[in-house]
Amino acid sequence: xxxxxxxxxxxxxxxxxxxxxxxxxxxxxxxxxxxxxxxxxxxxxxxxxxxxxxxxxxxxxxxxxxxxxxxxxxxxxxxxxxxxxxxxxxxxxxxxxxxxxxxxxxxxxxxxxxxxxxxxxxxxxxxxxxxxxxxxxxxxxxxxxxxxxxxxxxxxxxxxxxxxxxxxxxxxxxxxxxxxxxxxxxxxxx
Amino acid sequence: xxxxxxxxxxxxxxxxxxxxxxxxxxxxxxxxxxxxxxxxxxxxxxxxxxxxxxxxxxxxxxxxxxxxxxxxxxxxxxxxxxxxxxxxxxxxxxxxxxxxxxxxxxxxxxxxxxxxxxxxxxxxxxxxxxxxxxxxxxxxxxxxxxxxxxxxxxxxxxxxxxxxxxxxxxxxxxxxxxxxxxxxxxxxxxxxxxxxxxxx
Numbered sequence: 581x582x583x584x585x586x587x588x589x590x591x592x593x594x595x596x597x598x599x600x601x602x603x604x605x606x607x608x609x610x611x612x613x614x615x616x617x618x619x620x621x622x623x624x625x626x627x628x629x630x631x632x633x634x635x636x637x638x639x640x641x642x643x644x645x646x647x648x649x650x651x652x653x654x655x656x657x658x659x660x661x662x663x664x665x666x667x668x669x670x671x672x673x674x675x676x677x678x679x680x681x682x683x684x685x686x687x688x689x690x691x692x693x694x695x696x697x698x699x700x701x702x703x704x705x706x707x708x709x710x711x712x713x714x715x716x717x718x719x720x721x722x723x724x725x726x727x728x729x730x731x732x733x734x735x736x737x738x739x740x741x742x743x744x745x746x747x748x749x750x751x752x753x754x755x756x757x758x759x760x761x762x763x764x765x766x767x768x769x770x
Numbered sequence: 771x772x773x774x775x776x777x778x779x780x781x782x783x784x785x786x787x788x789x790x791x792x793x794x795x796x797x798x799x800x801x802x803x804x805x806x807x808x809x810x811x812x813x814x815x816x817x818x819x820x821x822x823x824x825x826x827x828x829x830x831x832x833x834x835x836x837x838x839x840x841x842x843x844x845x846x847x848x849x850x851x852x853x854x855x856x857x858x859x860x861x862x863x864x865x866x867x868x869x870x871x872x873x874x875x876x877x878x879x880x881x882x883x884x885x886x887x888x889x890x891x892x893x894x895x896x897x898x899x900x901x902x903x904x905x906x907x908x909x910x911x912x913x914x915x916x917x918x919x920x921x922x923x924x925x926x927x928x929x930x931x932x933x934x935x936x937x938x939x940x941x942x943x944x945x946x947x948x949x950x951x952x953x954x955x956x957x958x959x960x961x962x963x964x965x966x967x968x969x970x
Contacts, residue, residue, distance in 0.1 A: 607845055613946070632900070642807065646848060713920070716910060717935075723910065
């Protein structure tokens with residue numbers, strides 16, 4: 581995939597991720613469906629496999645899951661001109677996703693401690709719970725269905741569903757599951 | 771930004787014998803090591819290392835910090851590290867913890883992406899990533915499923931929570947609406963309804 585991105589495109593990407601940063605209550609991963617809509621469906625800056633690879637590599641690697649955002653920037657940059665642009669993409673997407681939320685968190689941290697008994701603070705904290713929880717499940721759904729493009733892809737959906745149930749119901753370490761997923765995929769069974 | 775004076779007071783009152791990070795370098799290294807142990811979720815490692823081993827925070831303090839980290843937008847674990855760094859060394863501490871959480875893991879992830887690029891066209895590698903992607907999707911859904919238990923004692927009651935959750939899921943997963951509309955529409959509704967249910 582070869583792209584030519586203008587400065588205005590990078591600025592638009594930066595701006596979009598800044599908005600997503602402010603909306604990422606529940607973690608950056610809850611904005612992944614919107615990143616897919618924007619980067620893959622609307623702008624065509626990323627392919628579906630690149631999108632999924634970004635999430636999968638970041639999940640397989642140690643560290644905070646938010647690093648999948650860095651890989652999206654990396655892949656957009658690669659599509660637009662190579663490794664140097666890739667690093668620039670990392671800078672754009674990571675600054676975009678981190679700057680607004682960390683600034684807000686920093687300002688709110690001490691204030692929130694002193695005022696956590698206020699009625700509207702509790703209303704916000706508790707009221708968002710059902711929405712944030714459903715958002716996580718929806719995110720899993722969107723990511724899994726990105727690899728299910730036709731009926732013959734049913735094993736992928738089944739694997740995602742099984743992984744969800746196993747993690748939900750057991751204490752099995754997720755590395756075993758990721759390893760099992762890698763093996764099943766390597767031999768072409770999913 | 772200057773810290774409010776009472777932010778340090780509570781920690782200081784509890785005695786100088788209490789363990790705490792010695793320096794910005796200590797913060798940076800500690801958070802780097804935490805992040806590198808966290809496969810698919812750093813939170814469990816943060817709790818085990820900082821509360822049980824290093825004892826920088828009591829369990830109660832940890833839960834309080836975690837609640838705020840969750841309310842705020844942004845990656846929860848990153849917010850948490852920022853807030854813990856801020857407790858001890860203000861803005862510089864927040865930056866040191868944040869840098870520790872992100873710098874080395876970012877390099878690891880980019881190296882993995884480079885390795886991936888070399889072998890991306892190997893059918894086995896593409897397949898393996900496809901399999902891992904499916905598992906990763908399942909893991910994220912499972913996090914949501916695990917948290918559903920928290921809705922049992924929600925002020926809105928379980929049926930209303932399920933209704934809100936189903937609307938949110940349909941909007942995002944089935945209708946593929948932009949996140950901003952779903953989050954604003956359902957979020958404002960849910961928070962307003964909750965506000966009316968809470969005691970004054």
